[in-house]
Amino acid sequence: MKPFEPLIVAFCCHYCAYTAADMAGSMRRCYPPNIRIIRVPCSGKVDAIHIMKAFQKGADGVYVAGCLEGDCHFKNGNIQAARRVDYVKRLLDEIGIGGERLDMMTMSAGMGERFASSAVEFTEKIRRLGPNPVKRPDRAKAAGA
Amino acid sequence: MITAERKPIQEIMEYVKPYSRILLVGCNECVTVCAAGGRKEVGLLSSALQMACMQEGKVLDVKEMTLERQCDPEYVEELAVAINQVEAVVSMACGCGVQEVARRFKEKPVFPAVNTKFMGASERQGVWAERCQGCGDCVLGLTGGVCPIARCSKRLLNGPCGGSSRGKCEINPEVDCAWQLIWDRLKALGLEKRYEDIAPAKDWRPSRDGGPRRIIREDLAS
Amino acid sequence: MKTESALEKVLAAGHLAVTSECGPPRGALPDKIKEKAEILRGYVDAINVTDNQTAVVRMSSFAACLIIKQIGLHPILQMVTRDRNRLAMQSDIIGAYSHGIDTMLCLTGDHPCFGDHPMAANVYDLDSIQFVQMVRNMRDEGRFQGGDEIQNPPKMFIGAAANPFGDPFELRVARLAKKVRAGADFIQTQCIYDLPRFEKWMEGVRDRGLHEKVAILAGVTPFKSAGMAKYMKNKVPGMSVPDDMIKRMAGVPKEKQADEGIAICVETIQRLKEVKGVRGFHIMAIEWEQKVPEIVKSAGLYPRPPV
Numbered sequence: 250m251k252p253f254e255p256l257i258v259a260f261c262c263h264y265c266a267y268t269a270a271d272m273a274g275s276m277r278r279c280y281p282p283n284i285r286i287i288r289v290p291c292s293g294k295v296d297a298i299h300i301m302k303a304f305q306k307g308a309d310g311v312y313v314a315g316c317l318e319g320d321c322h323f324k325n326g327n328i329q330a331a332r333r334v335d336y337v338k339r340l341l342d343e344i345g346i347g348g349e350r351l352d353m354m355t356m357s358a359g360m361g362e363r364f365a366s367s368a369v370e371f372t373e374k375i376r377r378l379g380p381n382p383v384k385r386p387d388r389a390k391a392a393g394a
Numbered sequence: 395m396i397t398a399e400r401k402p403i404q405e406i407m408e409y410v411k412p413y414s415r416i417l418l419v420g421c422n423e424c425v426t427v428c429a430a431g432g433r434k435e436v437g438l439l440s441s442a443l444q445m446a447c448m449q450e451g452k453v454l455d456v457k458e459m460t461l462e463r464q465c466d467p468e469y470v471e472e473l474a475v476a477i478n479q480v481e482a483v484v485s486m487a488c489g490c491g492v493q494e495v496a497r498r499f500k501e502k503p504v505f506p507a508v509n510t511k512f513m514g515a516s517e518r519q520g521v522w523a524e525r526c527q528g529c530g531d532c533v534l535g536l537t538g539g540v541c542p543i544a545r546c547s548k549r550l551l552n553g554p555c556g557g558s559s560r561g562k563c564e565i566n567p568e569v570d571c572a573w574q575l576i577w578d579r580l581k582a583l584g585l586e587k588r589y590e591d592i593a594p595a596k597d598w599r600p601s602r603d604g605g606p607r608r609i610i611r612e613d614l615a616s
Numbered sequence: 617m618k619t620e621s622a623l624e625k626v627l628a629a630g631h632l633a634v635t636s637e638c639g640p641p642r643g644a645l646p647d648k649i650k651e652k653a654e655i656l657r658g659y660v661d662a663i664n665v666t667d668n669q670t671a672v673v674r675m676s677s678f679a680a681c682l683i684i685k686q687i688g689l690h691p692i693l694q695m696v697t698r699d700r701n702r703l704a705m706q707s708d709i710i711g712a713y714s715h716g717i718d719t720m721l722c723l724t725g726d727h728p729c730f731g732d733h734p735m736a737a738n739v740y741d742l743d744s745i746q747f748v749q750m751v752r753n754m755r756d757e758g759r760f761q762g763g764d765e766i767q768n769p770p771k772m773f774i775g776a777a778a779n780p781f782g783d784p785f786e787l788r789v790a791r792l793a794k795k796v797r798a799g800a801d802f803i804q805t806q807c808i809y810d811l812p813r814f815e816k817w818m819e820g821v822r823d824r825g826l827h828e829k830v831a832i833l834a835g836v837t838p839f840k841s842a843g844m845a846k847y848m849k850n851k852v853p854g855m856s857v858p859d860d861m862i863k864r865m866a867g868v869p870k871e872k873q874a875d876e877g878i879a880i881c882v883e884t885i886q887r888l889k890e891v892k893g894v895r896g897f898h899i900m901a902i903e904w905e906q907k908v909p910e911i912v913k914s915a916g917l918y919p920r921p922p923v
C-alpha cells in the first residue's frame with residue numbers, strides 16, 4: 250500500500266501568486282511536488298464550477314491564490330474570489346467532501362517564501378484529512394482498476 | 395422576477411436516490427437572474443450531485459440542459475430529444491416550469507431542485523426582496539408605488555398598525571414598515587391628504603382566494 | 617343611545633368610565649375566568665377579554681365573555697383580524713350579541729410570529745378600520761358586509777385601539793380620525809407612561825374635534841418591577857417609557873418596586889384626569905388583576921356609578 254500523496258490544485262493569479270511561485274523557484278525554496286499550479290489572469294476569474302470540477306476529478310485539496318487585499322491588478326477580483334471560495338466551502342460541506350479541503354490565500358509577487366510555506370502547510374493539512382472521499386477504494390474496483 | 399433558492403442537497407439526493415440517469419434542466423430567465431437555477435447553477439448542482447453519489451460508490455449520469463424558459467410548451471418540447479435517455483428529470487425552474495415539464499412528460503418523474511419563493515425585485519447585487527403578491531387588483535397608483543399587500547406583514551390597506559417603530563416592522567427590525575414607506579412617498583408627492591381616505595374592505599376574488607386563475611386573450615388564443 | 621351597552625350608559629351620563637382586562641386561560645378552565653372577573657366586580661364598568669393575545673392560543677374571547685356575562689358582569693369582546701375572515705367575524709358577532717354581549721373592540725392583532733404558532737397562516741382579510749366600518753354597518757344599516765340584510769342586527773357599542781406612541785407620530789392623529797370616521801364609538805389607548813407625548817397627541821385630537829366624536833379611554837399599566845419597566849421600554853414596539861420613570865423604579869429596593877409601580881400608575885391617572893378629552897381609563901394589569909381594585913380606589917374612581 251503506497252502512502253497517500255495528496256493531489257493539490259492551486260489556481261494562481263498571474264500578477265501575484267504565480268509570480269510568487271516563480272520567485273520561490275528562483276530562491277531555490279522548495280515546495281511539495283503535490284501542487285499542480287493553474288495560472289489564471291486574476292483569482293476573480295476562477296469560477297465556482299472550476300473548483301467543483303477539480304474535486305470531482307479527484308483533487309484532494311484546492312486553493313485559490315490571489316493578490317493581497319487592495320492590491321488586485323483588476324481592483325477587486327481577489328475579493329470576489331474570496332467570497333466565491335466561501336460559497337463553495339459551504340457547498341462542499343453540504344455534500345460531505347468538506348469545506349476544509351478548499352482555501353483562499355493572498356500574497357504579493359515578491360513573497361516567494363510565503364508561497365512555499367503556504368504550499369507546505371496546505372499539503373500537510375490535506376495529507377492529514379486523507380484522500381478525497383469521491384475516490385472510494387471500491388469505486389476504483391467497480392471501475393475495473 | 396420570480397425568485398427561488400436551491401433546496402438542500404440532501405433533499406435533492408433523496409429524490410434521485412432510485413435513479414442513475416437524470417436530466418437536470420435549468421431556466422434562462424427568473425432563476426438565472428436570482429442565481430438559483432440558470433446554466434451556472436445547473437453545472438454546480440450536477441457536479442455536487444455526482445460527487446455526493448461517488449462517495450456512496452454510485453455513478454450518477456447527469457444530462458445538463460438549460461432552456462430559454464420552462465413555462466412555455468414550445469421550449470419544454472426541446473427536452474424531447476433527451477428524455478428517453480434518462481429515468482427522471484430534476485428541474486431548477488420555478489414551480490411553473492416544473493409543472494410544465496411534468497405535464498409534457500407524464501411518464502417521467504419530475505422533481506423540483508429549488509424552492510420558489512416570491513415575486514420580487516433586486517434591492518442591490520445579490521439581494522432580492524418581495525414586492526408583489528399577485529392580488530389581481532393593483533392599488534399601487536394610490537399608495538405612492540409601494541404595495542401594502544406584499545410589503546406590510548399584516549397586509550393592511552389602512553396602516554400603519556401600532557407596532558411600526560422607527561420605520562421598521564414589529565416582526566423584524568430588518569423589514570421596512572410598508573406604511574412608513576407609503577407615507578414618505580405620499581409626502582414627497584404632496585398627496586398627504588389622501589392618507590385619510592378609508593380604503594374599503596378588499597375584494598379578494600381576483601386573488602388566489604377566488605380559485606386558481608387564468609387569463610385568456612381571445613385575440614391571441616389558438 | 618346607540619346600544620344597550622353599560623359602558624355607553626356610563627359615558628353618556630358624563631362619568632369617567634373605567635375598564636380593565638382579563639386574559640383567558642390556556643385551557644378549558646372556566647373557573648379561572650370567573651376568578652379574575654370576580655376581582656373586578658364593582659371596580660370597573662366593563663371588562664375587556666383579549667383575543668389570542670400576542671398570537672398565543674387561549675380560550676376564545678367569545679367563550680370567556682359568555683362566562684363573564686353569566687356571572688352578571690359586562691364583557692367587552694375583543695376580536696382581531698389576524699385569525700378570522702369576515703365570514704367568521706360577522707358570524708361570531710351575531711352569535712355574541714345573541715348572548716347579550718353588546719360591546720366590542722375591533723383590532724388587527726399581533727403578528728403570529730410573536731406567538732406559539734408562528735407556522736400558522738395569517739388571515740388579515742380586513743384591517744381594523746375596515747372591521748370597525750363593517751360592524752357599524754351591521755348595526756346602523758342592518759346589513760352584512762356582503763350586502764344582504766341581517767335579521768335582528770347586532771347593536772354593538774364599537775371600540776377601537778389607538779397608539780399615540782407608535783411611529784410615525786405625525787400620522788397618529790390622522791389614524792384616529794380614520795377610525796372615528798369608520799364608526800368607532802370609543803377608543804382604548806396603548807398604556808401611557810410618556811405624558812408629554814400623550815398630551816401632544818391629545819392636542820392634535822382636540823384640534824380636530826375628535827374628542828367629542830369618540831370617547832377616549834386612556835390606557836394605564838402598573839409596573840411590577842424595574843425589570844418590567846426596562847422590558848417595556850426596550851422590547852415592546854410602539855411603547856414609550858421615559859428614562860426618569862425607569863430611574864424611579866430602579867431607585868427603589870426590589871421588595872418595594874411593586875408598590876412604586878402602583879403609585880406611578882395612580883399618579884398617571886390623576887394627571888390624565890386633567891387632560892381635556894380623556895373620558896375614562898383602561899387599566900391593563902396583565903396577570904396582576906388583584907391590584908386593580910386598589911388602583912381604582914386610590915385614583916378616586918370608586919365607587920362606580922350605577923347604570
